[in-house]
Amino acid sequence: MAPSTQLSEIQQAILAGERASLGSLEVPEAYRGVTVRAEEVGMFEGMASRDKDPRSSLHLDEVPTPELGPGEALVAVMASAINYNTVWTSIFEPIPTFKFLERYGRLSPLSKRHDLPYHVVGSDLSGVVLRTGAGVHTWKPGDEVVAHCLNVELESPDGHNDTMLDTEQRIWGFETNFGGLAEVALVKANQLMPKPGHLTWEEAASPGLVNSTAYRQLVSRNGADMxxxxxxLIWGASGGLGSYATxxxxxxxxIPxxxxxxxxxxxxxxxxxxELVIDRNAEGYRFWKDxxxxxxxxWQRxxxxIRELTGGEDPDIVFExxxxxxxxxxxxAARKGGTIVTCASTSGYLHQFDNRYLWMNLKRIIGSHxxxxxxxxxxxxxxxKGHVHxxxxxxxxxxxxxxxxLDVHRNAHQGKVGVLCLAPEEGLGVRDTEFRERHLDGINRFRGV
Structure with a gap:
């Protein structure tokens, strides 16, 4: 199934560097998107999580282009990437995401668009703005962008010190529809950011969710304030989140x-x-007897x-x-007065720990989303700026x-796994080749591993 004629025209205009013409090209009535279907939420019933196969539940469907609302933008998606939330969506855990779409659909007539029997998934993108809705003045058709995945209403006072505390905060492409694993995506305009000019489409799409998550979790005053x-201490230090934390x-x-x-x-x-690395499999750590x-x-071993590697020091921060x-x-493992900051539970949500080590040693657990x-x-x-790659x-x-x-579900990957959408091949979209050349080693660090 190839892109439609209208999308082919949009694709060719982008590839030819004629982005200024996008505002005059017709927006397609439909596009291809990766979906899960409400009729299939029971397909893995009785199976262990590890045995559920996203290849069975993720479909490439042609779906109608959603109506563009105020404060929103339609983006021609050149590339996207896989996150754990797409894996969770694909195996319908911990609950089917149609529950999120149904709840969002009750919020307003505009949000009702999201409550559909299919869910277009994906929480990363790089691409080009096609159209903007009423009230958008920062972005225009032809702008090259990446998107972060915070969908927020900001009609409540709760979110005005920190938008993550808004009562209607959602993750785009997971708790909302029309996500980035598609040829077209619908986002709020305040999700858009400039695409780094030295990166290809697929490289630019890959940091979004995990890079921002690691920044808040580790660097921000809302997280560990490193x-x-x-x-x-960084778990999974070569993975999607951990590679940015490192x-x-x-x-x-x-000192990681x-x-x-x-x-x-x-x-x-x-x-x-x-310099300090622990291979937990090679060293045989088994934190659970059964x-x-x-x-x-x-834990003690x-x-x-850790103290052997650090010269006797315990971690100030544990990146969980x-x-x-x-x-x-x-x-x-965290030192006395140390911080455990957590943003996910990829091995299970019900945590157990010995509270004596927390309260008697004045440690803190911080949730970061x-x-x-x-x-x-x-x-x-x-x-x-080339400081993080x-x-x-x-x-x-x-x-x-x-x-x-499936690669991400089975932890058979390094760093991030990208997906080409309208980009016909890898290596396209670079605008600043000189700057890129200075950072090629860092950009390609995970390639071929």
Missing amino acids: KQGDVV QYAINGGA VCVVSSPEKAEVCRRMGA EHEQDPKE FGSR HPGRETFGASVF FANYRESWEANRLIA PTLSRAYPLEETGQAA
């Missing part, structure tokens, strides 16, 4: 202790400049290994996202999004 010299720790003068699961992933961390009981002796499997060890617009803008600015390891065509999601 400072120079902090020892930072870069922020190094750039910020902190990178936890990975293979020699190849350890080598990736060393390429980023990390499904119900953890092993504190393994793990803590001793695996959840159930590691959380007990994280609470134990994505990032507000300012934090996302700052994180994107660091990408544009994309961690793209490979890119799939839109037709193979299911396989891309």
